[in-house]
Amino acid sequence: MVNKRTPTTRPPGRHVTRHPAPRPAPERRSQADRRQQTRQALLDAALGQMEAGIGFEALSLRRVARAAGVVPAAFYRHFASMDELGLALVEDSVLALRSMLREAREDGPAPERVIERSVKILFAHVREHRRHFAFVAQARGSGNAVLRHAIRSETKLFASELATDLARFPVLREWSTSDLQMLAGMFVETMISAIEAFLEASPGGGVQPPTPEAEARIAKQTERQLRLLALAIPQWRSRP
Amino acid sequence: MVNKRTPTTRPPGRHVTRHPAPRPAPERRSQADRRQQTRQALLDAALGQMEAGIGFEALSLRRVARAAGVVPAAFYRHFASMDELGLALVEDSVLALRSMLREAREDGPAPERVIERSVKILFAHVREHRRHFAFVAQARGSGNAVLRHAIRSETKLFASELATDLARFPVLREWSTSDLQMLAGMFVETMISAIEAFLEASPGGGVQPPTPEAEARIAKQTERQLRLLALAIPQWRSRP
DNA sequence: TGTACATCAGTGAACGCGCGTTCACTGATGTAC
DNA sequence: TGTACATCAGTGAACGCGCGTTCACTGATGTAC
Numbered sequence: 437m438v439n440k441r442t443p444t445t446r447p448p449g450r451h452v453t454r455h456p457a458p459r460p461a462p463e464r465r466s467q468a469d470r471r472q473q474t475r476q477a478l479l480d481a482a483l484g485q486m487e488a489g490i491g492f493e494a495l496s497l498r499r500v501a502r503a504a505g506v507v508p509a510a511f512y513r514h515f516a517s518m519d520e521l522g523l524a525l526v527e528d529s530v531l532a533l534r535s536m537l538r539e540a541r542e543d544g545p546a547p548e549r550v551i552e553r554s555v556k557i558l559f560a561h562v563r564e565h566r567r568h569f570a571f572v573a574q575a576r577g578s579g580n581a582v583l584r585h586a587i588r589s590e591t592k593l594f595a596s597e598l599a600t601d602l603a604r605f606p607v608l609r610e611w612s613t614s615d616l617q618m619l620a621g622m623f624v625e626t627m628i629s630a631i632e633a634f635l636e637a638s639p640g641g642g643v644q645p646p647t648p649e650a651e652a653r654i655a656k657q658t659e660r661q662l663r664l665l666a667l668a669i670p671q672w673r674s675r676p
Numbered sequence: 677m678v679n680k681r682t683p684t685t686r687p688p689g690r691h692v693t694r695h696p697a698p699r700p701a702p703e704r705r706s707q708a709d710r711r712q713q714t715r716q717a718l719l720d721a722a723l724g725q726m727e728a729g730i731g732f733e734a735l736s737l738r739r740v741a742r743a744a745g746v747v748p749a750a751f752y753r754h755f756a757s758m759d760e761l762g763l764a765l766v767e768d769s770v771l772a773l774r775s776m777l778r779e780a781r782e783d784g785p786a787p788e789r790v791i792e793r794s795v796k797i798l799f800a801h802v803r804e805h806r807r808h809f810a811f812v813a814q815a816r817g818s819g820n821a822v823l824r825h826a827i828r829s830e831t832k833l834f835a836s837e838l839a840t841d842l843a844r845f846p847v848l849r850e851w852s853t854s855d856l857q858m859l860a861g862m863f864v865e866t867m868i869s870a871i872e873a874f875l876e877a878s879p880g881g882g883v884q885p886p887t888p889e890a891e892a893r894i895a896k897q898t899e900r901q902l903r904l905l906a907l908a909i910p911q912w913r914s915r916p
Numbered sequence: 917t918g919t920a921c922a923t924c925a926g927t928g929a930a931c932g933c934g935c936g937t938t939c940a941c942t943g944a945t946g947t948a949c
Numbered sequence: 950t951g952t953a954c955a956t957c958a959g960t961g962a963a964c965g966c967g968c969g970t971t972c973a974c975t976g977a978t979g980t981a982c
Contacts, residue, residue, distance in 0.1 A: 705978090706978070706979085707977080707978055707979075710977090710978090736967075736968060736969085737968080737969060737970090738967070738968065738969075739967095739968095748968090748969080748970085749970080749971080749972085751969095752970080752971095757969095758969095
């Protein structure tokens with residue numbers, strides 16, 4: 437078959453880019469830096485598009501590339517597909533979750549104010565990594581099977597880690613593993629719905645963070661839920 | 677501007693439909709019946725496509741029309757857009773939820789086995805309306821703002837109804853409205869995650885219902901969660 | 917019952933568009949000598 | 950330090966495809982007389 441494409445004969449400098457930031461003065465930087473920077477721009481662009489209310493499944497490679505200020509073909513230098521970009525976002529989000537648990541664990545079990553403290557940490561993290569949390573919340577139930585499964589298995593892992601932490605509390609020392617898993621799962625569920633409420637309360641379709649008042653209201657509600665759940669613990673007769 | 681379309685001059689009977697069921701022998705039926713039937717076929721086709729693992733947002737009007745055995749243009753005789761079709765599905769799903777509450781309410785509060793009974797009713801309904809539940813679970817977090825909001829407000833309404841029912845239990849008679857709302861919300865959350873577990877356990881990407889064993893396992897887990905939650909109730913000091 | 921006309925659900929063809937993917941290319945960065 | 954060549958991130962153009970939407974149309978059903 438004949439190659440029907442006309443050989444490139446355009447004069448140099450003729451092409452006008454219409455991208456937002458037309459690559460400012462070819463500053464000197466290493467190839468590795470440039471690569472890393474574009475990769476990050478693609479990830480940021482995807483999060484940014486989703487912030488504007490577009491679901492991950494409806495996100496197109498071309499939109500992401502455009503928002504990142506890069507030609508569609510350049511996308512392939514970093515990800516083989518949108519699925520792969522999504523998995524990279526899951527990975528980043530998981531790091532945020534892990535750091536949350538680490539912080540909560542930091543000064544050991546202080547049964548008195550543990551709920552209050554945990555909620556504070558939760559909301560601080562959600563505020564800081566809002567876009568990643570929004571991505572996870574959205575893709576968790578999305579039609580994309582690859583992402584859905586990745587997120588589900590990470591959520592289970594997270595609940596397991598939490599279960600191990602819970603086992604350190606005296607009241608829970610006698611609980612069976614499966615009961616601890618259940619309790620951790622319920623805590624995680626409560627956190628997830630808190631996160632969803634937080635994101636839903638973000639004005640402008642998730643573009644801005646919610647007002648401090650709205651956040652305080654949701655945090656308080658979450659505390660009440662966790663407190664109610666905690667009241668059940670001493671009443672439970674754990675069986676293996 | 678000139679109408680560039682060639683006037684239709686094709687001989688009658690020339691066109692060959694490639695649709696699955698090429699409209700069998702023009703049986704006699706009323707226009708209204710035919711209309712209703714196609715509308716239902718479109719709704720079923722949408723559910724069917726989603727059953728195959730496609731998210732609502734990724735569902736195209738053309739796919740739905742094709743699966744319904746109808747030409748794309750015919751879609752517009754029934755819905756102005758896919759959003760509108762989605763809202764019709766939400767409405768159908770809400771009916772299923774209402775019927776669930778009605779059934780649970782039927783023989784009044786029987787504190788002894790109320791949890792066991794409720795879970796039985798829940799799973800019976802999920803089994804019967806699996807595709808509608810799957811649709812709601814999927815669209816609940818999807819990128820489609822219209823559907824997301826419709827589903828959220830219906831969920832809140834559902835929780836409110838449940839709260840009214842809960843108020844009938846003697847242990848809860850003294851509870852403030854907002855505490856009842858919270859409790860109902862937590863029950864609903866637990867149900868939702870049970871539904872998600874049920875759907876996730878469906879083999880073949882949701883095409884078939886889960887095995888009776890898997891269902892029994894999930895039902896049992898749900899019962900345990902609700903039981904734990906119920907244990908907290910007498911301990912709670914409700915304040916308005 | 918029979919006839920002439922109206923209604924309207926569904927058809928088939930066409931449109932312009934954004935999509936994912938490919939390709940040979942450019943030109944700055946990196947390396948060997 | 951200077952030169953010649955290699956590497957490779959990003960480019961621009963092209964492709965074929967499925968999409969949503971429009972339109973004049975067909976022909977069965979419905980209605981008025």
